[in-house]
Amino acid sequence: MSAGLRILAAGPGVTVQDAGRRGYLRYGVTAAGPMDEWSFRIANRAAGAREGAAALEISVGGIEATAQGAPLRLALVGGEFNARLDGVALPTACVFSLHPGDRLVVRAGPRGAWAYLAFGGALALPSTLGSLSMHARSGLGGTGVRAGDVLPLADAQPGPSHPLALRGAPPSSAPIRAIPGPQDDYFDVAALAAFFDSAWTVAARSDRMAYALTGPRIAHAKGFNIVSDGVAFGAIQIAGERQPLVLMADRAPTGGYPKIANVVAADLGRLAQMRPGETVRFRRASVAEAVAALRVAHEAVAAGAHPSAALSMDALLNANLISGVTRG
Amino acid sequence: MQPRDYRLLDSGERALIVEFGDRVDAAINARVLALDGALAKAAPAGIIETVPTYRSLAIHYDPLRLSRDALADHVERLAQPHGAAPAPAARWTFPCCLDEGMGEDLGEVAAATGLSRNRVAALFVGAVYRVYMYGFAPGWCYLGGLPHEIALSRRAILRPPTPENSVLIGGGLALVAVNSMPTGWYVVARTPERMFARDRAQPFLVGVGDEIIFAPVDGAAFAALEERVAQGEVVARRTGL
Numbered sequence: 001m002s003a004g005l006r007i008l009a010a011g012p013g014v015t016v017q018d019a020g021r022r023g024y025l026r027y028g029v030t031a032a033g034p035m036d037e038w039s040f041r042i043a044n045r046a047a048g049a050r051e052g053a054a055a056l057e058i059s060v061g062g063i064e065a066t067a068q069g070a071p072l073r074l075a076l077v078g079g080e081f082n083a084r085l086d087g088v089a090l091p092t093a094c095v096f097s098l099h100p101g102d103r104l105v106v107r108a109g110p111r112g113a114w115a116y117l118a119f120g121g122a123l124a125l126p127s128t129l130g131s132l133s134m135h136a137r138s139g140l141g142g143t144g145v146r147a148g149d150v151l152p153l154a155d156a157q158p159g160p161s162h163p164l165a166l167r168g169a170p171p172s173s174a175p176i177r178a179i180p181g182p183q184d185d186y187f188d189v190a191a192l193a194a195f196f197d198s199a200w201t202v203a204a205r206s207d208r209m210a211y212a213l214t215g216p217r218i219a220h221a222k223g224f225n226i227v228s229d230g231v232a233f234g235a236i237q238i239a240g241e242r243q244p245l246v247l248m249a250d251r252a253p254t255g256g257y258p259k260i261a262n263v264v265a266a267d268l269g270r271l272a273q274m275r276p277g278e279t280v281r282f283r284r285a286s287v288a289e290a291v292a293a294l295r296v297a298h299e300a301v302a303a304g305a306h307p308s309a310a311l312s313m314d315a316l317l318n319a320n321l322i323s324g325v326t327r328g
Numbered sequence: 329m330q331p332r333d334y335r336l337l338d339s340g341e342r343a344l345i346v347e348f349g350d351r352v353d354a355a356i357n358a359r360v361l362a363l364d365g366a367l368a369k370a371a372p373a374g375i376i377e378t379v380p381t382y383r384s385l386a387i388h389y390d391p392l393r394l395s396r397d398a399l400a401d402h403v404e405r406l407a408q409p410h411g412a413a414p415a416p417a418a419r420w421t422f423p424c425c426l427d428e429g430m431g432e433d434l435g436e437v438a439a440a441t442g443l444s445r446n447r448v449a450a451l452f453v454g455a456v457y458r459v460y461m462y463g464f465a466p467g468w469c470y471l472g473g474l475p476h477e478i479a480l481s482r483r484a485i486l487r488p489p490t491p492e493n494s495v496l497i498g499g500g501l502a503l504v505a506v507n508s509m510p511t512g513w514y515v516v517a518r519t520p521e522r523m524f525a526r527d528r529a530q531p532f533l534v535g536v537g538d539e540i541i542f543a544p545v546d547g548a549a550f551a552a553l554e555e556r557v558a559q560g561e562v563v564a565r566r567t568g569l
Contacts, residue, residue, distance in 0.1 A: 022376065022377060023377060024466070024531075024532075025377050025379045025386075025388070026377070026378065026379050026380060026461075026462060026536055027462045027466060027467065027524070027531075027532045028462035028463050028464055028465055028466045028467060028468050028469075028524075029466045128526055129526065129531060137465075138465060138466055140466070140526065179338055179340055179341065181337050181338050181339065182337030182338060182339045182345045182347075183337075226350070227350060227351055227352055227381075227382050227383050228381050228382060228461070228463055229345055229347070229381045229383070229384040229386060230339070230343065230345060230379040230381060230384065230385075230386020230388075231339070231386075232339040232340050232342060232343035232386070232388065233340070233342070234340055235339055235340070252463065252464060252465070253379055253463065254379065254381050254386075254461065254463040254464075259339065262338070262339050262340030262343075263340065264340060264341060265340065265341065265342055287338055287341045287391075287396050290340065290341035290391075291341050291391045291392070291395075291396075294341065294391065294392060295392060298392070
């Protein structure tokens with residue numbers, strides 16, 4: 001039997017994501033890709049996969065899975081999900097081996113919306129327009145992962161003999177940085193101030209396409225229709241209902257509503273990990289500050305993908321201790 | 329140096345929007361296409377992808393490889409205020425059927441414009457269209473060049489879902505709508521060709537900036553062409569310009 005990950009159960013919203021579909025935005029094709037680029041990058045690096053390789057993006061719906069054909073080297077990173085390997089708690093972020101017959105269970109934990117399960121080796125799925133990313137709305141790459149699916153792996157690698165914890169980033173409650181524009185001139189000074197000064201609540205209808213925020217109404221200075229232009233990841237659109245909509249990985253490539261600001265790339269993962277009901281605040285940032293933060297985020301990927309030597313197997317068996325240690 | 333007649337708008341630190349205007353206009357779109365073409369020929373490392381729209385070009389880039397200032401300088405060198413509009417690379421002839429049951433809303437357009445159904449059809453197939461942009465979903469293709477006589481506003485209330493591969497008009501534009509969808513546009517024809525086919529050697533046939541003309545065929549010819557398309561054949565014809 002060839003190597004692969006057999007899905008025993010999967011909640012809604014579990015998909016395969018690589019770095020995204022590139023080169024087809026101009027034909028109306030959504031890029032997709034991971035919601036939390038940084039956790040995705042750390043997971044791939046820790047698993048020994050190439051940069052941008054396809055990983056499993058796990059929603060709060062969770063998964064259960066086992067290995068087929070060979071032991072698999074896997075890395076699990078993102079949010080604070082509860083993961084168990086044959087009933088034993090795994091560190092919040094870790095590299096481990098999954099053997100045929102082992103049962104991996106990943107469930108939503110105290111925090112976080114998306115976890116990435118990355119593979120030593122490479123997922124051997126057919127690519128569509130150069131990418132394995134699944135985009136539910138267009139069906140490109142498939143619409144989702146379901147119970148009974150087998151994700152075949154080429155060059156499956158055995159993992160460590162014991163699970164190794166990865167250094168977790170400490171949780172941050174700092175405001176999400178955003179650069180005003182490209183249509184900040186569709187809002188007056190008071191509306192911009194209201195956007196940056198208010199606390200916003202992530203609404204239940206948030207998904208991979210957009211995170212809807214609720215809070216005070218943001219008035220438009222000159223209407224809410226613009227002739228379509230391109231839309232970047234993290235663009236914050238304010239349409240007719242005068243509430244922010246942060247356009248995420250599954251956004252359309254173009255759109256016709258004014259965008260008051262754009263979340264900086266370094267903070268997009270943190271925003272993506274928020275769940276409905278959580279509160280988000282924004283802080284005004286410059287392009288220069290955003291680029292500096294992006295550089296730091298890339299450096300943090302290398303550090304985050306490195307197993308922490310301080311954790312012994314004994315420590316890993318104690319879930320309480322693990323959560324205390326990995327939160328640093 | 330001449331003052332810039334376009335605006336540079338940051339959409340975060342990984343996208344720069346070059347905005348030539350705020351409306352749908354052939355001359356503005358020509359500027360967008362000219363810059364897009366020039367960037368394709370001389371793309372500095374660090375540009376990931378460009379997205380032309382009616383009136384702006386979105387440049388997605390990696391700011392760790394290409395600084396915002398270097399990109400802005402590059403755009404300034406390429407965005408010629410008085411440069412000639414780029415010639416279309418190709419003209420495509422798309423077969424289409426306007427028969428009853430295909431051009432479902434031709435009668436409504438005739439009633440709204442005071443023209444006869446035949447006159448609306450003749451105006452529609454007599455025009456040369458240009459692809460302004462794709463948007464909404466894969467292969468949805470927005471076309472300029474609709475004759476002003478049939479340039480209606482979109483409906484206030486959506487009509488029921490259109491058949492696949494419908495050719496629509498509305499808001500002064502034409503649109504090839506790949507998938508079935510309720511719409512505020514008017515259905516004037518159907519094409520047997522697929523603007524997008526994921527498994528075809530060339531998933532997208534028509535480039536942004538290409539020209540399209542619609543060649544009417546009767547119902548029997550439409551059915552035969554649709555059968556050939558189902559077998560994987562491309563029935564739209566391309567002429568290099």
